[in-house]
Amino acid sequence: MRQKTIITSHNNSFWEKSKEILRYRELLWMLAWRDFRIKYAQSFLGFAWAFINPIVTLIILSFIFGTVAKVDTGDIPHILYTLAGLCGWTFFASLAGDAGRSILSAQDMVKKIYFPRLILPLSKVFTSLIDFGIVLICLAILMLIYWYPVTMNLIWLPFFIFLAILAGVASGIWISALTIRFRDFQHVMPLILRVGMYATPVAFPASAVPEKYQLLFFLNPLAGVVEGMRWSLLGIGEFPPYILLSTGVLLLLFISGWIYFNRVELVIADII
Amino acid sequence: MEENVVIKVENIFKKYSLGQPVAGDLRSTFSNIFNRKKQQQDEDNEFWALKNISFEVQKGEVLGIIGGNGAGKSTLLKILSRITIPTKGSIEIRGRVSSLLEVGTGFHPELTGRENIFLNGSLLGMKKKEIVTKFDEIVDFSGVEKFIDTPVKHYSSGMYVRLAFAVAAHLEPEILIVDEVLAVGDIAFRKKCLGKMSEVASGGRTIIFVSHNLNSIVKLCKHGLFLENGSVKFAGKIQETVSTYLETILLPANTDISLKNRKDRSGSGLLKFTAIRLMDNNKNEIHTIASGEELLIFLDYELQDSILADLIVRIEFKDVNGNYAFICNSRVCKGLFLQIPKRGTVTCMIPKLPLNVGEYHLDVIGKVNGQEVDILLNVVNLSVETGFFFRTGKLPATYKGVLVEHYWDLNNSKF
Numbered sequence: 055m056r057q058k059t060i061i062t063s064h065n066n067s068f069w070e071k072s073k074e075i076l077r078y079r080e081l082l083w084m085l086a087w088r089d090f091r092i093k094y095a096q097s098f099l100g101f102a103w104a105f106i107n108p109i110v111t112l113i114i115l116s117f118i119f120g121t122v123a124k125v126d127t128g129d130i131p132h133i134l135y136t137l138a139g140l141c142g143w144t145f146f147a148s149l150a151g152d153a154g155r156s157i158l159s160a161q162d163m164v165k166k167i168y169f170p171r172l173i174l175p176l177s178k179v180f181t182s183l184i185d186f187g188i189v190l191i192c193l194a195i196l197m198l199i200y201w202y203p204v205t206m207n208l209i210w211l212p213f214f215i216f217l218a219i220l221a222g223v224a225s226g227i228w229i230s231a232l233t234i235r236f237r238d239f240q241h242v243m244p245l246i247l248r249v250g251m252y253a254t255p256v257a258f259p260a261s262a263v264p265e266k267y268q269l270l271f272f273l274n275p276l277a278g279v280v281e282g283m284r285w286s287l288l289g290i291g292e293f294p295p296y297i298l299l300s301t302g303v304l305l306l307l308f309i310s311g312w313i314y315f316n317r318v319e320l321v322i323a324d325i326i
Numbered sequence: 327m328e329e330n331v332v333i334k335v336e337n338i339f340k341k342y343s344l345g346q347p348v349a350g351d352l353r354s355t356f357s358n359i360f361n362r363k364k365q366q367q368d369e370d371n372e373f374w375a376l377k378n379i380s381f382e383v384q385k386g387e388v389l390g391i392i393g394g395n396g397a398g399k400s401t402l403l404k405i406l407s408r409i410t411i412p413t414k415g416s417i418e419i420r421g422r423v424s425s426l427l428e429v430g431t432g433f434h435p436e437l438t439g440r441e442n443i444f445l446n447g448s449l450l451g452m453k454k455k456e457i458v459t460k461f462d463e464i465v466d467f468s469g470v471e472k473f474i475d476t477p478v479k480h481y482s483s484g485m486y487v488r489l490a491f492a493v494a495a496h497l498e499p500e501i502l503i504v505d506e507v508l509a510v511g512d513i514a515f516r517k518k519c520l521g522k523m524s525e526v527a528s529g530g531r532t533i534i535f536v537s538h539n540l541n542s543i544v545k546l547c548k549h550g551l552f553l554e555n556g557s558v559k560f561a562g563k564i565q566e567t568v569s570t571y572l573e574t575i576l577l578p579a580n581t582d583i584s585l586k587n588r589k590d591r592s593g594s595g596l597l598k599f600t601a602i603r604l605m606d607n608n609k610n611e612i613h614t615i616a617s618g619e620e621l622l623i624f625l626d627y628e629l630q631d632s633i634l635a636d637l638i639v640r641i642e643f644k645d646v647n648g649n650y651a652f653i654c655n656s657r658v659c660k661g662l663f664l665q666i667p668k669r670g671t672v673t674c675m676i677p678k679l680p681l682n683v684g685e686y687h688l689d690v691i692g693k694v695n696g697q698e699v700d701i702l703l704n705v706v707n708l709s710v711e712t713g714f715f716f717r718t719g720k721l722p723a724t725y726k727g728v729l730v731e732h733y734w735d736l737n738n739s740k741f
Contacts, residue, residue, distance in 0.1 A: 061408060061417040084448040092436055166431040167449055168408035323410045324342070 065316050075170050082173050086180035089152075093181055104188045108144055112137050112192075119257035127259060130290060134196050139256035141189050142283035145218045146225075146276055147247050149182035153226020154243045158233050161326055171319045172312075175226040179219055186215075193287065205289030214283040217304060221275055224308035231311070231318040234326055254280050259291065272296035275303040331420075332501060332532050333383035333406070338415035340376040340401050340556075375401040376412070377556040383534065388527045390547030390564055391536045392571050397553040399536045400505065403427060406534065407503050421500030421532070424451050428505070430490030435479035439470055439489055442478055446493045460496045467522075468492035488515055495522045501532045514733060520545065538607075540568055541677055572673050585626075585705060597634065597692050597699040601626040602706050613706075616713025617681055617721060617729065623654075623674040625690060627700075629666070637663040638693040639672050643708075645726065646685050652728050680729040681710045682721050 066074070075082075094101055112133065119125045120132030127135040153175035157164065160174050197204070225246075232239040254276045255263075263271045271277055278300025285291055294300070376398045383389050391399050404410045406417065407425030432449040433442050443464055447457040457464075465471050468489040470481070478486055504523070523546055527533055537543050543550070543564065550567025552560040552574075560570040586600045606612050607620040615621055623641060643651040654674050656663065663672070686708045692700040712721055715729050722729075733741065 057420070057422050059408070059417075059419040059423065061405065061412065061419070062415075063411050063413055080454055081448045084445055084454075088434060088437065088441075088445055091441065092434065163432050163449065165409065166427045167425070169449070320411045323404065 063320075065320050068312070068316070071170065071172075071316060075172055075176070078169055078173055081169055082177050085173065085177035089177065089181045090184065094184070101188075104185060105192065108137075108140060108185075108189045108192060111144075112140055115140070115257040125258045125262065128290065130202075130288065131200055132257075134193075134200055134202060134288070135259075135284070135290075136257045137189070137193050137196055138284040138287045139254075139280050141186065141193060141287065142214065142218050142280040143251060143254060143256045143276070144189050145182055145186040145215075146222045146279065147251070148185045149178055149219065149222025150225040150229070151243060151247060152178040152182065153223060154229035154233065155240070156226070157230040157322065158240065158326070164326060165323050171322060172227065172315060175223060175230050178226065179223065182219075182222060186218075202288070204287075207286040207289045210286040210293075211283070214279060214286055217275075217279045217282070217301065220304045220308055221279055224304055224311050227315045228307065228311040231315040234318055234322055250274070250276060253277075256280055260294075261291075269296070272299055273303065275300040275307070330385045331382045332385045333420075333534075334418045335379055335381050335406075336416050336418075338376055338379040338402075338405065338412045338417065339374060340398075340405065340410075341413040342373045342375055343371055375556055376405075379415075379553075379556075379558055381551060381558065381561055383532060386530045386532055387549055388533045388535065388547045390543040390550045390567070391534065391553060392540065392543060392550060392567065393553035393559075396555075398556040399553055400427075401556075402553070403503055403505050403534070403536055419501065422451065423501045423503065424497045424499035425503035426450075426494050426497075426505065427503075429487065429494050433478060433486070433490060436477055438477050439465075439468075439474040439481070442489070443493055446490065450494065450497055451499065452497060456498070464492045464496050467495060467518075484515075491515075491519055495519065495526075499531070501534070502526065503534045505536045539677075540571075540675070544568060572675060585702060588702060591700060591702050593692065593698045593700040595699065596630050596694055596697075597627055597637070598630075599625055599627050599690055599692065599700055599702055599705070602688070602690065604706060604708060614709045614711060615679060616711050617683065618678050618713045618715030621676040621679045623676075623688075625672045625674070627670060627672065627692070629668045631668075634666050634694055635662075635664055636695050637666050637672075639663070639674070640691040640693070641674055642689040642691070643681070643686050644689065651681060651686060678715065678731070679710065680715065680731075682726055682729060683710055683712050684726055685709050 065071070094104060116133045116136045119136065120127075125132065156174040156178055157171060163169075164171065164174075196202075225243075229239055229243050232242075253271075253274055260268075260271065260277060260281050272295075278294045278297045281291070281294040282297055282300075285293060379398075379402065391402065393399050401410075403425070404427070405412050406419075407423065407427065409425075409427070430446065432446050434445065437445065443461065444454070444457055448454065465474055468485075468491070470485050470489050473481065473485065478489070481489070520542060523533075523535075527546055533546070535543065535546055547564045550560075550562065550564040551558060552567050552571050554574065559574065560567055585602060586598070591598075601624075603624040604612050604615075605622040605624065606615065607622070609622075625639065625641075638655070638657040640656070641654040643653070645651055654676070656672070656674070687704050688706050688708065689703045690700075690705050691698060691702075712719070715721065715731075735741065
C-alpha cells in the first residue's frame with residue numbers, strides 16, 4: 055500500500071495523530087533506549103546514582119518531618135512511610151521534568167527531521183519507570199528490614215502507576231509545549247516540582263491537613279496518586295477518598311495538554 | 327492526482343515574521359497585548375519566503391532545485407519534509423519520504439558507532455529489521471569498522487561524517503529529499519557519495535536535490551526548478567534551468583565601460599564587447615582570487631545592428647609572458663549562442679580555477695559565423711593567490727601553469 059501524505063497549514067486530527075504515533079513506535083523505543091544508555095550506562099558510578107538521589111531525599115525528608123517535626127504516622131516507622139510516599143512522587147517528578155525539557159533539548163532533531171513530536175515527551179516514560187523501579191527496590195529492602203508485610207492492596211499498584219504516568223506525561227507535554235512558546239517556562243517546572251513535593255503528602259499523611267482544606271488539598275491530583283500508591287504498597291489507611299477527583303483532573307490536564315501540544319507542534323521548527 | 331505524479335505541490339506560500347523574537351518571553355507577549363502599534367509593526371515585518379509555488383514531480387524523476395541565497399530553497403525542502411508547515415496551499419505526497427537536510431542528526435557523542443547507526447537509522451525512518459540487514463553494508467561503506475564499538479566522541483570529524491552519511495546512503499525510501507549533504511568529507515569520499523546518489527537515482531527512486539554546486543546538480547538531475555525570491559522562475563530540463571540561472575545571476579549594471587572606448591581592437595566590428603567583470607561566487611567584483619575558487623566572468627556586448635545568430639566567445643587566460651594558461655571556448659563547451667539580442671551579457675563560470683599563484687591576463691575573442699567580429703587583448707588582469715585547489719591548501723612551488731585535479735593512493739587502490 056502506498057503511503058499518502060497531505061501537507062497543509064493545519065495539523066491532523068487527534069485520531070490520525072494517534073495512529074501516526076503508533077506507526078513511529080520503533081523510534082519511541084529507540085529514544086527511550088538512548089536515554090537509558092546515556093543516563094545510566096555512561097557515568098562512572100552508573101546505576102549507583104539512581105539509588106543515591108532518592109536515598110538522600112529520603113534522609114532529608116524523614117529527618118525534617120520525622121525527627122524534627124515529629125509527624126504522626128501511627129505505628130509505621132516514619133522512614134518507611136516517607137519512602138512509600140516517595141515512590142509515587144519520584145516517579146512523577148522524574149517523568150514530568152524530563153518530558154518538560156524533552157523538546158527543547160532535542161532542538162537539532164526537531165529542526166532537521168520530521169517525526170510526531172509527541173514522541174519526545176512520551177519516550178521519557180521508560181527511564182522514569184526505571185527510576186521508579188529503583189525506589190521500589192529500596193522500599194522492598196526497607197520493608198524486609200522492618201519485616202513489614204505486603205497486603206492485598208498491592209493489586210491496585212498498576213492503577214496508581216498508570217495515574218502517575220498520566221500525571222507526568224500530562225504536565226510534561228504542557229510544559230514542553232509552553233517552553234517552546236515562552237522560554238520562561240523552563241524555570242517554572244523546577245519550581246512546580248519543588249513546591250509540589252511539600253504540597254503533596256509525601257512525608258506526612260493527608261489526614262494531617264485540616265478538614266476544611268481537604269478538598270482544596272486533593273485538587274492537587276498528585277495528592278491522590280501518592281496517597282493511593284502508599285495505600286497499595288503498605289496497606290495502611292483507606293482507599294484515597296478523592297481519587298475520582300484526581301483522575302478527573304489528570305484526564306482533563308492530559309487531554310488539554312495533548313490538544314495544545316498539537317497546535318504548537320506545527321510551528322516548533324520555526325520558533326524554537 | 328495522475329498515476330505517475332508522486333509529489334504535487336499546489337500554491338504554497340510561507341510567511342515568516344522578521345525581527346520580533348517569536349519564541350518570545352512572557353514579557354513581550356504581555357506588551358503585545360497592550361500595544362496595538364506593535365501589531366502594525368508586525369505586519370510590516372512579514373516576510374514571504376515562498377510565494378505561490380506549484381509544481382509536480384513524476385515517479386522516478388530526479389529534480390534539482392537551484393537559486394541564490396534566500397531564494398526559498400531550504401524553506402521549500404523543510405515544508406516537503408514536514409519539518410514546518412506552509413502558511414497557505416497544500417502538498418500531496420505518495421510514497422515513503424526520507425529527508426536528509428543534514429547528516430548525523432540525532433547522533434549522540436556518548437554512544438558508540440554501532441548504537442548511533444541504529445538511533446540515526448530509526449530517526450530517518452528505517453525499521454530496525456532493515457538496519458540489521460544493512461548493518462554490515464553501512465559499516466563497510468563508512469570505513470570505520472575498527473571503531474564501530476567506540477563512542478563517536480572519539481571519532482575524527484571525517485570519520486563522524488562518513489558514518490553519518492553511510493547511514494543516510496542506505497535509506498531506501500520511495501522519495502528522497504536531499505540538501506547539500508554531498509559537501510561533506512574529503513574529495514574521495516565525496517566522489518563515493520555522488521556515486522551512491524546516482525546509483526539511487528538510477529534505481530528508479532524519486533529524488534529532490536538542492537545544492538549550490540551546479541556541477542553535481544547537472545550530473546544527477548534530469549529536471550530543474552529555479553527559484554528566485556520565493557517564486558518559481560523557471561522549470562524544465564536541467565540544462566535549460568542551469569543556463570537560465572546563470573543568465574539571471576549576471577548583473578545588468580554596465581558600470582565598467584572601459585572596453586567600450588578601446589581603439590586597439592580588431593575584427594569586423596559587427597559585435598563589440600563593452601565591459602568585462604570578474605566576480606567570485608558571492609557576486610563581488612574581484613581582481614584577485616584564490617586558486618581553486620569559483621570564478622564568474624561577465625562580458626557585456628553590443629551589436630552594430632539587429633539580431634545576430636551563431637555567436638562564439640573565447641576567453642584566453644595568459645600568464646605574464648604571454649603564454650596560454652588555458653582557453654574557455656563557448657563553442658566546444660556549450661555550442662553556439664543562437665539568436666542573440668542587440669545588447670546583453672555573456673557569462674562564463676569556472677567552478678574551480680586551476681591556476682597556480684601568479685599574475686594573469688585575459689584576452690577575449692568574439693566570432694560570428696566563423697568570422698572574427700571583435701578581438702581585444704589584455705582586457706583585464708587577474709592575480710591568483712594561494713588557495714585550496716588541492717584540499718591540502720598547498721600548491722607546487724616552482725611550476726607555473728595549469729593545475730589538474732587528481733588523486734593518489736598506495737597499495738589498496740580506491741579507484
